[in-house]
Amino acid sequence: xxxxxxxVILVISVLVFSLSAYGQENSREQIKGLDEQVQEIKxxxxxxxxxxxxLEEKLLYPSNTQVAxxxxxxxxxxxxxxxxxxxxxxxxxxxxxxTFKELEALQKGGVQRIYTGNILAGAHDLQxxxxxxxxxxxxxxxxxxxxxxxxxxxxxxxxxxxxQSITFKDM
Amino acid sequence: xxxxxxxxxxxxxxxxxxxxxxxxxxxxKDLYFGEALYYAFQGDWFDAISRLDTELTQHHGLDExxxxxxxxxxxxxxxxxxxxxxxxxxxxxxxxxxKAVINGNVEEQVRNEAIFRLARIYFQxxxxxxxxxxxxxISGDVPADIRNExxxxxxxxxxxxxxxxxxxxxLQDLSDVKSLQGFSTYNLGIALIRDNKExxxxxxxxxxxxxxxxxxxxxxxKDKSNLVLGTKLLEEKEFADAKEVLDRVRLNGPFxxxxxxxxxxxxxxxxxxxxxxxxxxxxxTREVTDAAVQEAMLATPYAYGKLDVYSKAAVMYGSALENFxxxxxxxxxxxxxxxxxxxxxxxxxxELKQDANWVVKLRRLPQTPETYYLLELMAxxxxxxxxxxxxxxxxxxxxxxxxxxxLDAFREVIxxxxxxxxxxxxxxxxxxxxxxxxMRLRLEQRDRIxxxxxxxxxxxxxxxxxxxxxxxxxEQIGLLEQRLSSGxxxxxxxxxxxIRRLRGILHWNIYTEYDQRFTxxxxxxxxxxxxxxxxxxxxxxxxxxxxxxxxxYEGYDEVIRNQRFRIREAGEKVQELMARQGHMLETMAVRxxxxxxxxxxxxxxxxxxxxxxxxxxxxxxxxxxxxGK
Numbered sequence: 001x002x003x004x005x006x007x008v009i010l011v012i013s014v015l016v017f018s019l020s021a022y023g024q025e026n027s028r029e030q031i032k033g034l035d036e037q038v039q040e041i042k043x044x045x046x047x048x049x050x051x052x053x054x055l056e057e058k059l060l061y062p063s064n065t066q067v068a069x070x071x072x073x074x075x076x077x078x079x080x081x082x083x084x085x086x087x088x089x090x091x092x093x094x095x096x097x098x099t100f101k102e103l104e105a106l107q108k109g110g111v112q113r114i115y116t117g118n119i120l121a122g123a124h125d126l127q128x129x130x131x132x133x134x135x136x137x138x139x140x141x142x143x144x145x146x147x148x149x150x151x152x153x154x155x156x157x158x159x160x161x162x163x164q165s166i167t168f169k170d171m
Numbered sequence: 172x173x174x175x176x177x178x179x180x181x182x183x184x185x186x187x188x189x190x191x192x193x194x195x196x197x198x199x200k201d202l203y204f205g206e207a208l209y210y211a212f213q214g215d216w217f218d219a220i221s222r223l224d225t226e227l228t229q230h231h232g233l234d235e236x237x238x239x240x241x242x243x244x245x246x247x248x249x250x251x252x253x254x255x256x257x258x259x260x261x262x263x264x265x266x267x268x269x270k271a272v273i274n275g276n277v278e279e280q281v282r283n284e285a286i287f288r289l290a291r292i293y294f295q296x297x298x299x300x301x302x303x304x305x306x307x308x309i310s311g312d313v314p315a316d317i318r319n320e321x322x323x324x325x326x327x328x329x330x331x332x333x334x335x336x337x338x339x340x341x342l343q344d345l346s347d348v349k350s351l352q353g354f355s356t357y358n359l360g361i362a363l364i365r366d367n368k369e370x371x372x373x374x375x376x377x378x379x380x381x382x383x384x385x386x387x388x389x390x391x392x393k394d395k396s397n398l399v400l401g402t403k404l405l406e407e408k409e410f411a412d413a414k415e416v417l418d419r420v421r422l423n424g425p426f427x428x429x430x431x432x433x434x435x436x437x438x439x440x441x442x443x444x445x446x447x448x449x450x451x452x453x454x455x456t457r458e459v460t461d462a463a464v465q466e467a468m469l470a471t472p473y474a475y476g477k478l479d480v481y482s483k484a485a486v487m488y489g490s491a492l493e494n495f496x497x498x499x500x501x502x503x504x505x506x507x508x509x510x511x512x513x514x515x516x517x518x519x520x521x522e523l524k525q526d527a528n529w530v531v532k533l534r535r536l537p538q539t540p541e542t543y544y545l546l547e548l549m550a551x552x553x554x555x556x557x558x559x560x561x562x563x564x565x566x567x568x569x570x571x572x573x574x575x576x577x578l579d580a581f582r583e584v585i586x587x588x589x590x591x592x593x594x595x596x597x598x599x600x601x602x603x604x605x606x607x608x609x610m611r612l613r614l615e616q617r618d619r620i621x622x623x624x625x626x627x628x629x630x631x632x633x634x635x636x637x638x639x640x641x642x643x644x645x646e647q648i649g650l651l652e653q654r655l656s657s658g659x660x661x662x663x664x665x666x667x668x669x670i671r672r673l674r675g676i677l678h679w680n681i682y683t684e685y686d687q688r689f690t691x692x693x694x695x696x697x698x699x700x701x702x703x704x705x706x707x708x709x710x711x712x713x714x715x716x717x718x719x720x721x722x723x724y725e726g727y728d729e730v731i732r733n734q735r736f737r738i739r740e741a742g743e744k745v746q747e748l749m750a751r752q753g754h755m756l757e758t759m760a761v762r763x764x765x766x767x768x769x770x771x772x773x774x775x776x777x778x779x780x781x782x783x784x785x786x787x788x789x790x791x792x793x794x795x796x797x798x799g800k
Contacts, residue, residue: 041745053225
């Protein structure tokens with residue numbers, strides 16, 4: 001009996017259970033067909049998203065009043081960014097607390113659009129408050145003020161953060 | 172062996188995708204492109220694609236796209252969108268995007284990189300012939316950073332097409348490449364074995380199984396290599412070698428359970444049941460839902476039986492029997508739970524997505540018993556793809572739901588703007604028309620003055636620059652003269668002298684101060700021009716604002732109606748696909764659980780008989796011992 005048992009066990013052992021042919025059970029064609037339909041609906045929804053992005057921009061942030069504030073990290077910055085607060089003309093307009101994934105995305109060179117809004121043409125006061133931890137593990141808080149000069153076209157502002165400084169690029 | 176090859180492909184695929192990706196540019200000029208990367212780096216592919224699509228559409232719609240900041244990153248952006256689509260499992264669209272790059276007017280290196288990506292898509296989508304056709308089109312200069320990856324892909328494609336000798340040749344050259352450490356030699360081993368060069372193939376598998384590395388992926392391929400080689404040796408009854416190789420697999424790696432089981436069998440087949448007990452005893456205490464562990468729960472008492480420790484074997488069979496009974500109940504409950512839809516609900520739990528290892532964690536959650544037995548199933552390519560599709564559909568469903576709400580909000584904003592502006596605008600327009608005509612009049616006057624001053628540069632006209640007071644004096648003098656000479660009377664001499672003197676003074680002043688007055692007139696004109704500029708700017712700002720006011724509520728009805736319709740239609744389609752995809756996942760899960768249940772039921776029966784047999788033998792031994800005494 002044990003010989004038979006051994007045989008049965010061995011047959012169904014290592015390889016069989018490491019790599020069962022589940023895919024074969026559900027027909028490959030069925031899986032492929034469904035996958036293609038999922039790809040199609042993704043394309044449709046992405047196209048809706050694109051049009052909604054444009055509609056939102058046109059409706060809520062027309063170019064003559066639009067202002068967008070972006071946050072980036074300086075190259076090779078390793079300090080831990082905890083939060084950023086933005087004030088425009090003395091009013092708080094954005095406050096963001098960063099997750100690990102978001103911080104990692106910034107460290108890899110991604111840029112976060114933290115605020116999109118509307119302002120009139122002319123000079124505006126922008127205040128940036130950064131909270132974080134330095135490489136040594138001590139808490140730090142830094143505030144800088146800048147002037148945003150809004151013209152006729154959409155205004156983009158890049159705030160570049162480093163442990164030592166906050167720099168501002170007006171586009 | 173084919174199954175091994177599939178597993179290898181999966182492992183390699185995970186390795187290459189982990190090493191691939193869209194790095195950020197050295198200097199970022201387009202912030203919106205940076206924003207798309209920000210989403211991509213977080214694995215949020217939908218938002219990354221939608222942002223980049225919007226940016227690319229706007230870029231292509233520009234009259235002078237070369238003045239747009241995205242122009243600097245255009246090739247990168249085109250590749251990135253293909254990469255994102257690939258990561259979002261939109262292979263068809265990614266393929267189309269890459270083909271567009273290939274057929275475009277691009278440099279040789281860019282073209283070759285695009286073909287490489289296309290070939291990779293075909294390979295990943297299980298289209299080895301198309302992949303081979305694509306990769307054979309690569310010629311000339313290839314970017315340095317993809318050369319090794321390209322060669323590796325070429326070898327993989329050749330293997331998938333059954334051309335093992337050619338693949339082996341390429342892999343031989345890659346065996347020293349650091350970034351492919353383990354993967355190149357493992358594949359080389361497999362390619363050689365499939366090319367009937369058994370001994371050489373085994374050597375490379377053995378070499379891979381001895382690599383020293385701290386890299387998690389390299390360690391995984393090292394374990395895999397040992398498991399494959401060990402299993403092969405086990406099948407060929409080279410038990411001693413098999414055990415040695417299987418014992419190299421890490422005890423905490425993903426292949427350790429299978430390796431421990433195999434190691435035990437390798438010892439058992441040599442008759443070393445005491446040695447077999449070592450790996451099996453470790454294995455038997457592990458996660459009970461694992462197939463190898465369940466097998467070890469039978470194999471351990473079997474070894475004890477072979478060592479004539481029947482009482483211990485009987486107790487262990489009893490324990491296995493009890494465990495199998497519990498697990499059978501659990502499996503029944505899981506199958507029932509899946510049929511009631513709990514499995515799919517567990518899959519879409521938001522908090523699980525925060526952890527990259529969530530599929531494994533899922534098994535440990537007491538609230539999700541239906542997932543306990545599905546780890547192996549979840550690791551298969553088909554299930555993974557189906558599950559990811561299901562999760563993507565769930566994400567789309569949520570997005571579409573939110574967008575419906577957004578459209579309602581847009582509609583409300585538009586209505587409020589309409590209610591505010593519509594009664595206000597006619598009054599403003601009326602007032603503006605009046606101001607506009609006044610402005611035009613003043614601007615015409617200004618132009619006339621400017622023209623006159625221009626002419627006076629050629630033909631000086633001091634009288635034009637007389638002050639109003641001087642003009643009044645001059646007219647008064649003229650009137651006095653008229654009055655004095657009325658009725659043809661002669662002007663008295665004393666008056667005539669005084670009038671001439673007064674005229675002389677006026678004339679003197681106007682002519683002597685002409686240059687200064689002319690300069691002042693120009694300065695005044697310049698001041699006026701400054702004021703006119705300010706006025707023009709305010710005029711333009713008003714026109715823009717006025718236009719924006721109308722545009723803020725007009726022309727959206729059709730767009731919103733269309734979007735609402737598309738969202739509803741897409742929502743219905745998503746629901747339908749979710750139902751089908753969900754059903755497929757449930758079917759796969761139930762089939763897997765049923766299969767596991769059948770196997771466990773067999774084990775249950777075997778354990779029962781084996782336990783009875785062990786008790787019999789134990790009793791016989793005890794009886795013999797008593798009789799012996």
